[in-house]
Amino acid sequence: MLKTNKERLVMQSVQGKIHSPLASNPYRVNRDGIAEVLPATGGITYNVQIGDSCMKWVGDHVEPGVSIKNDNTGENGALMLLSCIGNEAKVVSGEAKGAKGYVTGMHGGIDHVLIYFKEEDMEKMAIGDSILVKAHGQGLGLEDHSDVKCMNIDPSLFDKLGIKENEEGMLEVPVVTEIPAYLMGSGIGSPTAFSGDYDIMTGDEEANKEFGIDQLRFGDLVLLRDCDNTNGRQYLKGSVSVGIVVHSDCVKAGHGPGITVIMSSKVSKIKGIKTENANIAYYLGVK
Missing domain, CATH: 2.40.10.170 (Thrombin, subunit H)
Structure with missing residues (x-):
């Protein structure tokens, strides 16, 4: 642990x-x-x-x-x-x-x-x-990984995710899919990721299928590639964030399932491990 x-x-x-x-x-x-x-x-x-x-x-x-x-x-x-x-x-x-x-x-x-x-x-x-x-939970920090910022997650739930450090020193986090930065929409540019969420855009049906967006569930953990949420929300090549799906798809342009971020690093310190049951309903024992 x-x-x-x-x-x-x-x-x-x-x-x-x-x-x-x-x-x-x-x-x-x-x-x-x-x-x-x-x-x-x-x-x-x-x-x-x-x-x-x-x-x-x-x-x-x-x-x-x-x-x-x-x-x-x-x-x-x-x-x-x-x-x-x-x-x-x-x-x-x-x-x-x-x-x-x-x-x-x-x-x-x-x-x-x-x-x-x-x-x-x-x-x-x-x-x-x-x-x-x-x-x-706000202020949660990893003692041996100062380059990874945690936010918006109860420490007891964080422990249940089973995050591991591999031989290369990367943190392996269970996720259901990875989302490229160009699909992140409403909420980009917010001054902090410590409150609220931002949306995966779902206007492109091919992208929805390619990245498994069409299969997303409330509570799923997803990895956001080249997305920096350590302070505000921005594109930064090589950065990695992990978030949780909090609200449904949307009909409006630039919107889609909302993601509340729980971890972010400006460097490629986080590795997503595809896991079918990477959902908070499973970790909280309510499903």
Whole structure:
């Protein structure tokens, strides 16, 4: 197991409420210029969960499970920044009070934190119920690999990934596929990768098949080639990042499955190992 600084990481509470879907404009203009009316972000998405395909849904930026937000802008910024994939989440109000789940991603733009709960718990939930997250993971570092930056992942989940150092000193990380930098779209240029996500563009069907994008699932680990996320999001030849699929495919140009990054290096220090079950649903034991 890799040596980390997890024993020195701070765990704090952050909190939000289940956020209703919004529809000030009923239409979403797709990449062919056609207006569509579709379900999208927010709310309790009962029939979409981590481990499911993120490509088949008749929707746009669909978020699996439960989507939460804080009405206070500053507090929501902390919710987005400090929450990490794999953090424990607990319902603290409403009929489902006491139910526990896991953070599965942070969706930038709409600024939602996404959470997995069991189906029977979601049936008891309502818009406006409060959910507390035990935020733990930002600042995670690898003691013997200072050239690799970690972010957005609970240290307990990180340990479960089974990342190994090979004889060449590279970190071998389980992933389902590798994505070239030229397919990364919405979110490029953001000043930090420690909050939110950015999208794989899916307008080219041949590329979707070539790189296995058409087979992606919510919660899949993917390697991003020549993508530097150590600070902001940019193209950098030789850099490598690893992220997790957090929201569904999209109809808009420049958009697609959202990726929250969990590791990044400006040099080719990370090697992807193709692994069929490289999905957080498997590592969290919920599928």
